[in-house]
Amino acid sequence: MKKLLLRGAAALAVFVAALVGFVYFQFSQLMAKEYKRPEFTISDEVAAADLELGKRIYGVRAGCVDCHGEDLAGKMVIDDPAMGVIHGANITPYKLSNWSDEDIAAIIRYGVHKDGRSARGMPSFDYENMSKSDIAALIKYVRSVPPVEKESHQNTYGPVGRALTVFGQLPLLVPASHIDQTKGFGEKPAEGPTYEFGKYLANSCVGCHGSEYRGGPIPGGDPKWPPASDIRLGANAKYNEESFRQMIATGISPVTNLPIKPPMPVALLKQMNDTEIKALWEFFKTLK
Numbered sequence: 001m002k003k004l005l006l007r008g009a010a011a012l013a014v015f016v017a018a019l020v021g022f023v024y025f026q027f028s029q030l031m032a033k034e035y036k037r038p039e040f041t042i043s044d045e046v047a048a049a050d051l052e053l054g055k056r057i058y059g060v061r062a063g064c065v066d067c068h069g070e071d072l073a074g075k076m077v078i079d080d081p082a083m084g085v086i087h088g089a090n091i092t093p094y095k096l097s098n099w100s101d102e103d104i105a106a107i108i109r110y111g112v113h114k115d116g117r118s119a120r121g122m123p124s125f126d127y128e129n130m131s132k133s134d135i136a137a138l139i140k141y142v143r144s145v146p147p148v149e150k151e152s153h154q155n156t157y158g159p160v161g162r163a164l165t166v167f168g169q170l171p172l173l174v175p176a177s178h179i180d181q182t183k184g185f186g187e188k189p190a191e192g193p194t195y196e197f198g199k200y201l202a203n204s205c206v207g208c209h210g211s212e213y214r215g216g217p218i219p220g221g222d223p224k225w226p227p228a229s230d231i232r233l234g235a236n237a238k239y240n241e242e243s244f245r246q247m248i249a250t251g252i253s254p255v256t257n258l259p260i261k262p263p264m265p266v267a268l269l270k271q272m273n274d275t276e277i278k279a280l281w282e283f284f285k286t287l288k
Contacts, residue, residue, distance in 0.1 A: 020159070027162040034116035035176045038184065043101045045136035046143075054141030057134055060271045062127065062204055064138075066263075073148035077121065078222050082160035086121045086172075087153035094147035104139050105132075109185060111175030118176035120155055125175055126207040129200070131188035164220070172207075172220035193275050198283030201276060205231065208263070213287055218263070226261050232287035244281045248272060 058064045058072075067088030069075040078086040089095065096104060103114045111124030127135070157165075157173065164170035171178040186203075189196035208218045208228040215228040233239040236255070243254040251259055251266035260266055272280075 023159075023163045023166050026166040027157070030118070030165060030174050030177065031120075032117065033174075033177070035110070035112045035118060035181055036116075037106045037110045037112045037181055040105070040132075040184075041102060042105045042132060042136055042139070045132055046101045046139050049133065049137040049140040051137070051140050051144060053134070054137035054139070054144075057138045058141050060268050061201060061276070062130075062138070063265050063268055065268070066265055067121070071148050072142065072145050073150045074152055076153075078220075080158065080222055080224075082158045082223065083220070084155065084157040084161040085153075086155050088121070089152040090148060090150050091142055092145055092148045093143060094149050095152065096142065097147075101136075101139050104142065105135050108135055108138065110181055111179050112181070118174040120173050122175055123172060123207045125171055125178055126204050128179060128183070129186035129203045132185040134188060135185065161220070170220040191275060193278035193282065195279075195282040195286065197275075198279035198281065201280055202283055213284070221263065225263050229264075231284055233281075233284040234286055235288040239285070241278075241281050241285075244284070245277055248277055 067075065067077050068091050069088065072092045073090045074088040076085070076087050078084060099114055106112045107114070107119050107122060108124060108127050109130065111119045111122055113119050161170060161173065165173045168178075186200075189200055191197055202213070205213065208221070209215050209231050210228070213231045215230040217227050218225055230236075233244065238254045246252070247254055247260070248269045251270065253260050
């Protein structure tokens with residue numbers, strides 16, 4: 001019996017070592033893989049873009065500020081031994097002066113770095129449906145801010161983060177591999193208090209709440225984060241337009257009557273204007 005246990009333990013050790021080796025090898029392959037992004041130009045659109053719209057997309061609608069910070073020089077996003085230490089990059093002109101407008105657009109829309117490899121920690125899948133005009137406005141804003149002379153932090157990746165990435169459960173670390181590199185930019189409806197505009201804005205919610213907005217564990221999130229909520233509000237009797245507006249304004253859930261927990265961007269929600277709030281309600285109330 002003792003020999004059998006020893007053999008079993010030895011076999012298990014060999015299996016675990018092989019699995020770890022497989023994960024680390026496949027992860028390195030994914031990190032090194034190069035992608036061919038579509039050919040496009042966007043410089044004319046950037047030149048003509050609305051700078052204030054770009055600032056609003058950065059700070060409110062797309063939530064870029066959560067990872068890149070108020071000064072755009074980057075900040076820590078995840079710090080967990082199992083998952084890794086992930087920082088938003090410095091995206092001020094100090095770091096992007098030698099990037100073309102197309103290079104910046106490609107990492108936003110397609111998750112493809114200037115060097116051809118996938119971006120790491122960039123939620124480009126949230127921006128797959130963003131219009132060319134909105135991305136151009138965002139680029140114009142990024143180009144306009146003062147340079148911050150700070151190097152981007154070197155990200156590190158923990159064993160669980162590597163394993164989830166290899167098995168396709170953590171798109172955040174290799175977004176380019178989860179995006180159709182042949183598709184063009186999204187179409188933006190007219191801005192207004194409408195279902196169509198609300199659906200367009202809600203694309204930024206997909207990364208945490210899922211493509212069907214059903215919620216659940218947040219892919220690649222800090223293990224301490226609570227699961228994302230189901231935001232199919234048409235199926236929840238606690239929500240009507242008034243309670244939705246109160247939730248946005250106060251950060252208090254009408255379901256629990258408690259403050260909404262991070263990483264829900266409560267501070268950004270409070271900056272939404274009436275058109276954005278009404279449009280989101282018109283969309284989310286239809287989901288059941």
